[in-house]
Amino acid sequence: MGKICLMDSTPDTPTLRERTRRAVHAEITDTALRLFAEQGFDATTVDQIAAAAGISRRSFFHYFGSKEDVVMGDLEALGRRVRDALEARPATESAWEALREALKTLQGPDTDAVTGLEIAGMYADAPSLRAKHLEKHLRWQELFAPDIERRLGITPGPTADPRARAIIAAALACLDIAVDAWHASGGTADPVELFDAAVAAVRA
Amino acid sequence: MGKICLMDSTPDTPTLRERTRRAVHAEITDTALRLFAEQGFDATTVDQIAAAAGISRRSFFHYFGSKEDVVMGDLEALGRRVRDALEARPATESAWEALREALKTLQGPDTDAVTGLEIAGMYADAPSLRAKHLEKHLRWQELFAPDIERRLGITPGPTADPRARAIIAAALACLDIAVDAWHASGGTADPVELFDAAVAAVRA
């Protein structure tokens, strides 16, 4: 029994298992990103990644649900974080304002600009990657919808009101466009400025 | 050597081959859509479709590049049609106006409402379908960008200006949302009205 490990409180030793797991996870990610950068996303097979990382193919799928997941990271968790940031914004802020501020948390200190640029490049020439990414944004739509509906003063009735989702979808589209433009600029442009420019164009 | 069939002028007999090809194409589509409706998109295999349509699995992929293509039709050609409609709009129209009118051509007489509703339903529970659809919209972005840039008065310089793409992406997002809402309403709501409501919310 022991249920869930009760030594969770010590932060430096969150179970040896957890530590090794994270280490393996990180090593697979590093190896895979290196291979992707070298030969492209599509041209790299899971077998290659597994071999290079010193694990079996089967174990790879134990750590990642799909090849795309290595690049995308845990967009699910990221989405929840953005949603939390969104709900933490004052209720007086408009939907667009709140979304803008919440999305800015994506540009936190943990996101490395260099690898970010690399990843953005991969999205450019890997359709399957792009597709999965867009799919995740659909999930985000659902995640953010309640808050945005509240800000619009929409009672969550049975009628599927398209307004909240439209705003969220537009904002995420602007985000993608901004990241694209940022990548096209070689990382020199300011992502937030690009996002604001995109939003301004849409709402002009 | 005949080059490209020179009897293209006679519309009723565009080569027996072409006729049979179209017929087979249509039959595969019908068969597949029926199977998809019965057991769902993901649960239906290409082998099943091929068997039910009376052709070999290999021939299926001769007619369609992927299973998704059966549902999506030729979005490439459709995109070009919308682009043509877009470029045919008066230059005085704003980007949003022109896009709205151009997208309305999607709702032409050839699109059947019943099967349209069915297809919209499939998108709801087939992630891979949705993903490919979104991917196609990215292609549309590139397709429409020149015209929208012209309307915005942007000189197509080397700097990747995000404005045109942002507007297009937002419009397509509104379109998807509208179709979603239309599907959710069981086909009772007016798609154009839903689209306008979505756009109004975004630009409010």
Add this chain to the structure above:
DNA sequence: GCAGGGTGTTGCACCAAGTGCAAGTAATCG
């Protein structure tokens, strides 16, 4: 130290989507 349970790892068999190739077959043209 040793037995036992839970967890991670691995190999294996399997499925489904695609693709390239080569042989067979039917339609088209001279």
Add this chain to the structure above:
DNA sequence: CGATTACTTGCACTTGGTGCAACACCCTGC
């Protein structure tokens, strides 16, 4: 009718992904 051309098909193969069962490992209780 004969030659060419296009379509169909089967086959083998690649790749991503999953379920299952055996194995190894580590931590714990005795």
